[in-house]
Amino acid sequence: MSYKVVIDSCGELPERLKADPRFDRASLTLTVDGEDIIDDETFDQAYFLKRVAESPNCPKSSCPSPERYMKAFESDADHVYAVTLSSELSGSYNSAVLGMNLVHEKNPDKQIYVFNSRSASVGETLIALKIEECEARGMDFDDIIDTVEAYIAEQNTYFVLESLETLRKNGRLSNLKAFVATALKIKPVMGATGEGTICQLDQARGMNRALVKMVDYVVEKASDSAGRILGITHCNCPERAYMVRDAILQKIKVKDVIIMDTAGVSSMYANDGGIIVVL
Incomplete structure (x- = not known):
């Protein structure tokens, strides 16, 4: 068929x-300060991330x-x-x-x-x-x-963000909490609930420690991993993605691994330096 x-x-x-x-x-369609950016083969990640970083407003999607x-x-x-x-x-x-x-x-x-x-x-x-x-x-x-x-x-979905600015701009974090977290270099370890909402699982001081905690969550929750594909997307940080892959594969076996750079919508959520893992 x-x-x-x-x-x-x-x-x-x-x-x-x-x-x-x-x-x-x-x-x-992504919108930054009134500019519409279509998330298709013409999407320019570097340009989009620059526009988001320069804007005091939260990017939106339709x-x-x-x-x-x-x-x-x-x-x-x-x-x-x-x-x-x-x-x-x-x-x-x-x-x-x-x-x-x-x-x-x-x-x-x-x-x-x-x-x-x-x-x-x-x-x-x-x-x-x-x-x-x-x-x-x-x-x-x-x-x-x-x-x-x-x-x-x-399926289980996890991600770690380099920056909390998008969460702050869209109201998911207060200005004070985002400021304190940034000043202390605290990185949240996030996940998706069974209903598909975003939740914070943990946090750590520094990106590498947060990634280690995320890897531990991936391994702990892995079910029949030998028959499943490990998926990793990164926002402009391929070395970080490969480091996460290697850390997971040291602890569990999987059927295959795919690693990709984020497209438009994922870049908006992950922001520059973010890592998303699904198993």
């Missing part, structure tokens, strides 16, 4: 999948429209899937569902399913790869949905 996977642009795609016509990206998803779903493929960033963080999931409903008004038998990743960034990437794996095995549409939903439920 033919298939198509539509992933919103918070999920980075490896070069192999970018060249695969079965994979499509629905771009979000999700793809239901019509954009509808057009992507109107495909000749037998099975169509969407993967969106957590519905707790963006309207992308709801927009994709609306797009699916628009298609079903004309073609109620079209097999479409929208996955709420309850994650972001490389978490979405791994879900897209899981769909590809299931399709390659020739699984039925409903069985693929059940398998991928179970996979999502078992």
